Amino acid sequence: MRAIAVSEYGATPALTYLPRPEPGPGEILVKLVAAGLNPLDWRIADGMLKDTADAAFPLVLGADGAGVVEDAGEGVTRLRHGEQVYGVFTDVERGRGSYAEYAVVREDGPVARMPASMVYSEAAAVPTACAAALDVVERAGIGEGRTVLVAGATGGVGQAAVQLAARTGAKVIATARADTAGTMRRLGAAHTVDHTAGDINDQVLAVHSAGLDALVVLAGDTARTAELARLLRPGGTCVSTVWTADPDTMAAHGLHGVNYDGGPTAAALDRLAGLLDAGDLRVHLEREAPLEAAPDALARNRAGGARGKTVLRVL
Numbered sequence: 215m216r217a218i219a220v221s222e223y224g225a226t227p228a229l230t231y232l233p234r235p236e237p238g239p240g241e242i243l244v245k246l247v248a249a250g251l252n253p254l255d256w257r258i259a260d261g262m263l264k265d266t267a268d269a270a271f272p273l274v275l276g277a278d279g280a281g282v283v284e285d286a287g288e289g290v291t292r293l294r295h296g297e298q299v300y301g302v303f304t305d306v307e308r309g310r311g312s313y314a315e316y317a318v319v320r321e322d323g324p325v326a327r328m329p330a331s332m333v334y335s336e337a338a339a340v341p342t343a344c345a346a347a348l349d350v351v352e353r354a355g356i357g358e359g360r361t362v363l364v365a366g367a368t369g370g371v372g373q374a375a376v377q378l379a380a381r382t383g384a385k386v387i388a389t390a391r392a393d394t395a396g397t398m399r400r401l402g403a404a405h406t407v408d409h410t411a412g413d414i415n416d417q418v419l420a421v422h423s424a425g426l427d428a429l430v431v432l433a434g435d436t437a438r439t440a441e442l443a444r445l446l447r448p449g450g451t452c453v454s455t456v457w458t459a460d461p462d463t464m465a466a467h468g469l470h471g472v473n474y475d476g477g478p479t480a481a482a483l484d485r486l487a488g489l490l491d492a493g494d495l496r497v498h499l500e501r502e503a504p505l506e507a508a509p510d511a512l513a514r515n516r517a518g519g520a521r522g523k524t525v526l527r528v529l
């Protein structure tokens with residue numbers, strides 16, 4: 215099968231021909247139609263997991279994907295041959311990922327029936343980003359009457375987080391460059407602040423002087439996060455998906471700091487399918503490209519400036 219893989223950590227991703235994986239007991243084999251790209255994919259290729267997992271090479275890249283159940287191992291009961299599914303297919307220790315024609319996942323793992331309203335390329339864009347958005351909105355305690363700043367709002371996680379936060383009744387302030395401020399307001403942001411045009415804290419205070427209840431950090435470094443945390447009211451919560459929160463320092467200032475490290479579950483994927491099918495959450499595909507263009511797509515994502523999701527067509 216065709217796959218995009220690295221021969222070692224740090225190597226350039228390349229088109230590789232590999233044997234089709236076989237599903238073991240409790241596993242399903244999925245014929246992938248589309249794979250979703252996340253920053254995590256190039257981070258794994260760079261070696262992010264090298265101290266925590268024993269990777270097999272060639273290592274197929276990619277986590278998110280959508281396709282059709284092609285085969286099932288012994289004991290599989292929940293998902294049947296021919297069903298349309300979406301989920302997370304990373305298995306670094308077996309060198310497997312979603313940038314491939316076939317992938318294997320445990321039936322009790324992060325896989326679920328696709329949202330009925332979506333085509334494969336849309337569903338492949340959902341799992342990692344939207345599940346993270348769902349989690350961070352909950353962990354940050356965002357709800358009616360609360361005010362949240364989403365920093366890094368214009369990418370895959372951010373666009374979902376802005377919609378989900380606004381849906382709770384919270385007032386959402388989103389970072390956005392001028393080119394995308396209108397999009398962020400259409401997704402539910404009450405205000406936008408431009409992280410490339412002057413001090414963000416001053417811009418936030420200009421539109422909301424009373425202090426924030428929550429801060430969701432999806433981009434930037436620890437110094438930037440510490441600066442933004444000054445906008446929080448006592449008791450406020452900062453959740454960072456980029457591990458830039460300093461929980462101890464924040465606790466000393468009466469704040470909660472959380473570095474998010476999660477991943478989609480089947481239950482979260484089912485919940486997301488409900489939201490997507492109801493029209494309560496939308497996913498914007500910024501770019502679709504053939505599987506062979508993955509190296510270029512990864513380089514583009516690494517360079518920054520994402521305005522939605524990138525999806526690779528596998529078929």
Ligand SMILES: NC(=O)c1ccc[n+]([C@@H]2O[C@H](COP(=O)([O-])OP(=O)(O)OC[C@H]3O[C@@H](n4cnc5c(N)ncnc54)[C@H](OP(=O)(O)O)[C@@H]3O)[C@@H](O)[C@H]2O)c1
Nearest residue numbers: 253346366368369370371409433455474475476518519520
């Ligand atoms: N820990 C976890 O389990 C987990 C789960 C999901 C995602 N993540 C991480 O969360 C981050 C966001 O993911 P994503 O999929 O949304 O990434 P993405 O689609 O690549 O989007 C990142 C967005 O952040 C913006 N940005 C960059 N620097 C910024 C800054 N200093 N201030 C405000 N905005 C900035 C970018 O736009 P501009 O470049 O135009 O500013 C871009 O729109 C990634 O680093 C990802 O690896 C972690």
